[in-house]
Amino acid sequence: MKFQNVHITHNDEMDKEKLLPMNSDDLKEDAENALSSRPSFAFKCYVIASMTFIWTAYTLTIKYTRSSVEPEMMYSSTSVVLCAEVLKLLITFGMFYKECKFDSRQFSEQINKYYINAPTELAKMSVPSIAYALQNNLDFVGLSNLDAGVYQVTTQLKVVSTALFMMLFLGRKFSARRWMAICLLMFGVAFVQMNNTPASEVNTKRESAENYIVGLSAVLATCVTAGFAGVYFEKMLKDGGSTPFWIRNMQMYSCGVISASIACLTDFTRISEKGFFFGYTDKVYAVVILLGVGGLYISLVMRYLDNLYKSMASAVSIILVVVLSMLIFPDVFVGMYFVLGTICVVLAVLLYNSVNE
Template identity: 90%
Template sequence: MKRRGCVFLWSAFAELDLRTRKLCLRHHDTQKYRQQSKTNHNPKTVPSYSEITSRPSVAFKCYVIASMTFIWTAYTLTIKSSKTDVPQDMMYSSTSVVLCAELLKLLITFAMFHKECEFDNQRFSEQVNRYFINAPKELLKMSVPSFAYALQNNLDFLALSNLDAGVYQVTTQLKVVSTALFMMLFLGRKFSARRWMAISLLMFGVAFVQMNNTPASEANKKRESAENYIVGLSAVLATCVTAGFAGVYFEKMLKDGGSTPFWVRNMQMYSCGVISASIACLTDYNRIMEKGFFYGYTEKVYAVVVLLGVGGLYISLVMRYLDNLYKSMASAVSIILVVVLSLLIFDNVFVGSYFVLGTICVVLAVLLYNSVNE
């Protein structure tokens, strides 16, 4: 049953990913030629996504959000399945998975930009040299969110080493608030009282769902005495700040109105991500050198790499066409889907009154947030 469930999720993701890519490219190509018809750009110059000023359709926004939500859900369930019933001496290195995902994202962005250059190798080479090789300042700018994400990953490990998983999940929802605050500071966004209500309702809803999924037990109480909650909570708060900062900073770089194409921004981001992930692998240096880089890898682990890699690209699409709070809303909906699908795939998962109440809160928060035109 578990294996069939994972196979179903993976095949469904592949189909959804293919359709989403076609829709994204169709949307971009339409806007690109519409923009070119109004201006006298050199046909050899690749237009940036910041030049595209028309708003995406509701169907396009819903499709991107639904795709990202599905990918996050599949990623969570797959990584949980990859760690289930696996002996500790057979466990794979999580830092190597992150590095593989960053390499995959970098390869995909190079391929997508090559396609945007209409597979013209000379044109592709010229644009890469112009925007990537000969633009060290732009690369340095993109290193800021990249290293912030690396810091966030390390803080996650520190927090989970000192906190119960339920407490960690609930507290990390504060990143919704930090994201909104950084959007006000960096992007000049102003939110209505109704949207602040939606953000608050979202936090309460996710908290209720996690309370349902993490009941207290004697084992938990014994573990609590040995956990350092001051260090753990400090790490979680720092994670929320770095996640909000990195996401909004990257969104600002995508929407700054410069001439750098969208896929080049991603190339800059993931190049720095590869460096950050490589540095993180040094923490597992002895283990990797002793057992090998791909030790413990199975089909599920490779699926985790693909989901993590493609999921990062969808986040870029959301930041370009929507904003970080839509991403946070998708994350909240994904948590609920994880619990529901876990009932069918995994054991020891139950649905109680807290889950029902949390589901209602999250759905109302999503509807309330999207009901405001700003």
């Protein structure tokens, strides 16, 4: 057997370094770095607890602000969404500046390379940002016409829409256990809807004040936009590109500011007459903060953890919303159908994410 001599010149110095095998010290260092980069148990618990608090507080606060004032004193939901998008963009710039170790030169170079001089990537991220902006506005419509508990449970249909979009865009296939979870989820939502059948004079009065069909339609549209935007964003984060994580968020939230500004035009007459911040109270500002921080948490979960932890927080949030709604809001009807439907939804969410696929 003959071996061909290989001559490596000075110009091939970099290639030579790539061809050399890693020694044991290098392997040990890489292994230690990989282990250190894994999220700790305390971090996982922190994320679950934080997301549970944010989603519960966000749902209840919107419901309270939309049901506790007269229609003529109501704030503009489109302005709230715009403020939240601006808040997310500002926080993202700050987080990326911190990731650059507060080096202004490195920060500006990265911004110019991946953000300002990358219009194609910016256009790609406009798709999920528009979907998220539409979803945020639909949240207000749904919570204005449905009980907080009904809204929280029904929105879990986004698990179904997410699964369908993953099959369509990512080529994913699901096990029988996950399809069983999807069917269980649909039964759970059906039980929740049966709970809304008028059973008393109080329930009839509530339904006359709230347009149930409009609220349900808004929630179903929210599930579709949430599933699509989540899968699309996941595809962009995991496409193997070199764009930094926080730059991806900047691109999406920049487009979100534009789409939210366009949405404000639908309420332009009211905003121009009464003012952009008309009807804002401390609770409305809390909605802005919760919406902004909640969006960032979803991005962090997609980067560091997986959907299992997100679903755990969602399941716990469902229970808290139902319990707290009974204590906060008058005339909240919670019957056996609702309890059964909530249990089915929680079990479905956990079962769906119990499979490591």
